[in-house]
Amino acid sequence: MQHYNLIINGEQTGSDLDKKEVTNPATSEVIATIPNGGKKEAVKAVDAAHEAFKEWSQFSAYERSELIRKWYDLINENKEDLARTMTIEQGKPLKEALGEIQYANGFISWYAEEGKRVYGEQIPATQRNKRLFVHKQPVGVVAVITPWNFPAAMITRKVAPALATGCTVVIKPANQTPLTALKMAALAEEAGIPKGVVNVVTGDSKSIGEAWMQDTRVRKLTFTGSTEVGKVLMKGSADTVKKISLELGGHAPVIVMADSDLEKAVDGVIASKFRNAGQTCVCSNRIYVHESIADTFSEKLVEKVKGLRVGNGLEEGVDIGPLIDEDAIEKVRKHVEDAVDKGASVAYGGKGIEGLYFEPTVLTNVNDDMLCMNDETFGPVAPITTFKTEEEAIQRANDSIYGLAAYVFTENITKGIRISEQLEYGIVGLNDGLPSTPQAPFGGFKQSGLGREGGHQGIEEFLEVKYISLGL
Numbered sequence: 054m055q056h057y058n059l060i061i062n063g064e065q066t067g068s069d070l071d072k073k074e075v076t077n078p079a080t081s082e083v084i085a086t087i088p089n090g091g092k093k094e095a096v097k098a099v100d101a102a103h104e105a106f107k108e109w110s111q112f113s114a115y116e117r118s119e120l121i122r123k124w125y126d127l128i129n130e131n132k133e134d135l136a137r138t139m140t141i142e143q144g145k146p147l148k149e150a151l152g153e154i155q156y157a158n159g160f161i162s163w164y165a166e167e168g169k170r171v172y173g174e175q176i177p178a179t180q181r182n183k184r185l186f187v188h189k190q191p192v193g194v195v196a197v198i199t200p201w202n203f204p205a206a207m208i209t210r211k212v213a214p215a216l217a218t219g220c221t222v223v224i225k226p227a228n229q230t231p232l233t234a235l236k237m238a239a240l241a242e243e244a245g246i247p248k249g250v251v252n253v254v255t256g257d258s259k260s261i262g263e264a265w266m267q268d269t270r271v272r273k274l275t276f277t278g279s280t281e282v283g284k285v286l287m288k289g290s291a292d293t294v295k296k297i298s299l300e301l302g303g304h305a306p307v308i309v310m311a312d313s314d315l316e317k318a319v320d321g322v323i324a325s326k327f328r329n330a331g332q333t334c335v336c337s338n339r340i341y342v343h344e345s346i347a348d349t350f351s352e353k354l355v356e357k358v359k360g361l362r363v364g365n366g367l368e369e370g371v372d373i374g375p376l377i378d379e380d381a382i383e384k385v386r387k388h389v390e391d392a393v394d395k396g397a398s399v400a401y402g403g404k405g406i407e408g409l410y411f412e413p414t415v416l417t418n419v420n421d422d423m424l425c426m427n428d429e430t431f432g433p434v435a436p437i438t439t440f441k442t443e444e445e446a447i448q449r450a451n452d453s454i455y456g457l458a459a460y461v462f463t464e465n466i467t468k469g470i471r472i473s474e475q476l477e478y479g480i481v482g483l484n485d486g487l488p489s490t491p492q493a494p495f496g497g498f499k500q501s502g503l504g505r506e507g508g509h510q511g512i513e514e515f516l517e518v519k520y521i522s523l524g525l
C-alpha cells in the first residue's frame with residue numbers, strides 16, 4: 054500500500070508522523086495512508102509559504118502564467134491517472150472523475166491568462182499637481198481548506214487564481230480524499246513552480262485550521278464545505294481579521310413551469326440531481342413542478358432514473374458510485390424514511406444497497422415539512438412537489454437559509470428571466486442543469502457563503518487594493 058507525504062517547502066515530508074488511512078468507498082478497502090499532521094506541520098507550511106511569497110509575488114504575471122500553464126500541461130498529461138485516483142478515493146464514476154479533472158484544469162488555464170489582466174487605475178485628481186493611482190497586490194499567504202466531493206476542482210478553483218496573482222498557498226484537502234490533491238501539488242513542483250508556493254498538509258483538521266486562523270501571516274482563508282465548519286472558520290478568522298471566502302451548503306430548488314420543455318427539464322434534473330451521486334452543494338434538492346404537468350414529469354423522470362446504473366465507479370457504464378461514508382448513507386436513509394412517514398410516495402428506488410450504495414430515488418407527494426425539503430440531503434434523492442402559481446413557486450423556493458444554486462425550466466424566456474431575477478440565489482440555471490464553468494462566478498447568497506470563485510470576480514478575492522497619491 055502506498056504512503057503519501059505532506060508537501061512543505063517543495064519537500065515530501067511527514068513519514069515519521071502517525072498515519073491516517075484512506076479508504077475506497079466502493080469497496081471499503083484501505084488504499085493508502087497519509088501523515089496525521091497537526092499544528093507543527095501547519096506552522097511549517099506557513100513558514101515556507103511566507104518565505105516563498107517574497108519571490109513569487111515579484112515574478113511578473115507573464116512569468117507566473119508560464120509556470121501555471123506548465124502545471125496545466127502536466128495535469129493534462131496525467132489526467133487518466135488523476136481520474137483513477139479520484140475514483141478510488143472518492144467513489145465517483147471514472148467518466149465523471151475525468152470530467153472533473155478537465156473542469157479543474159479549466160480553472161488553471163483560465164487563471165493563467167486572467168492573471169495578466171489584473172489592471173490598476175488612474176483617477177483624475179482635484180489638484181493639478183497630484184496624480185492618483187490604484188494598484189492591486191496579492192494578499193499574501195492563503196489558507197485553502199477543501200471538501201471530499203470535488204477533490205481536484207475545489208483545489209484549483211482556489212489555488213489557480215491565488216497563484217496567478219502572486220499569492221502562495223497552504224492547503225488542507227479533506228482527509229477522505231487527499232490523494233488527488235497531493236498528486237496535483239507534486240505536479241505543480243514538477244512544473245517548476247518554486248518551492249514553498251504550494252504546500253499541502255493532511256491530518257488533524259481542527260489543529261491545522263486553528264494554527265492557520267491564529268497566524269497573522271495567513272492573510273486569507275478560502276473554504277468549501279459545510280455551513281457549520283464555515284461558521285467556525287469565520288469566527289476563528291475574526292481575531293486576525295483575515296479576508297475570507299466561504300462556499301458552503303446549498304439546498305437548490307428546481308422550478309418546472311407548465312410551459313417547460315419536459316425533455317429538457319427531465320435531463321436538467323438528472324444532470325443536476327444525480328451528478329456525483331447527489332453529493333454536490335449545487336445538486337437540486339427540491340423539485341417544484343406545476344400541478345398540470347406533475348404526473349407526466351414524474352413518469353418521465355422515473356423512466357430516465359431507471360436507466361442509471363449504480364456500481365463501482367471503475368466499472369464501465371456506471372452512472373452512480375457509492376456515497377462517501379456510512380454517515381452519508383444514514384442521512385439519505387433518514388431523509389427518505391422521514392418523507393415516507395409524512396406521506397410521500399416512493400416512485401422509484403428508496404433503499405440502500407449493500408455497502409455505501411443507495412438506489413437513485415424519486416419521491417412524489419412531498420410537502421414542505423419534510424426533512425428533505427429543508428436540509429441538504431447530499432445523496433441521490435429527487436423529491437417532487439407541486440405548485441399552482443409562479444408567485445407560490447418563487448416564495449417556496451426562496452424559503453431557505455441557503456442561497457447557492459436554483460434552476461428554472463420554462464420555454465417562455467421573459468418569464469424565465471423574471472423568475473431568475475426574483476430568486477435569492479447566487480447561481481441560476483435557466484433551462485440548464487449544469488451551470489458551473491471556470492469563467493463564471495460561483496458562490497451563494499445568505500448562509501451559502503461569502504465571495505465568489507471562478508470568473509474575473511474570483512481573482513479579486515486574492516487581491517488587495519492600494520491607492521497611491523503622488524504629489525508632483
Ligand SMILES: NC(=O)C1=CN([C@@H]2O[C@H](COP(=O)(O)OP(=O)(O)OC[C@H]3O[C@@H](n4cnc5c(N)ncnc54)[C@H](OP(=O)(O)O)[C@@H]3O)[C@@H](O)[C@H]2O)C=CC1
Pocket residue numbers: 198199200201202225226227228229258259261262263277278279280282283285300301302303333334429430431
Ligand atoms: N459546499 C460543499 O461543497 C460541501 C458541503 N458539504 C456539506 O457538509 C456536510 C458534511 O460534510 P463534511 O465533509 O463533514 O464537511 P466539512 O465542512 O466538515 O469538511 C470540509 C473540510 O473542512 C475540514 N474541516 C472540518 N472541520 C474543520 C475545522 N474545525 N477546522 C478546519 N477544517 C475543518 C475538513 O477536514 P476533514 O474532513 O479532512 O477532517 C474538510 O477538509 C455534507 O453532508 C454536506 O451537506 C460537504 C462537502 C462539500
Ligand SMILES: O=C(O)CCCC(=O)O
Pocket residue numbers: 202203206277300332333334335489495
Ligand atoms: O461545492 C460543490 O459541491 C462543488 C462544486 C460543484 C461545481 O463546481 O459545480
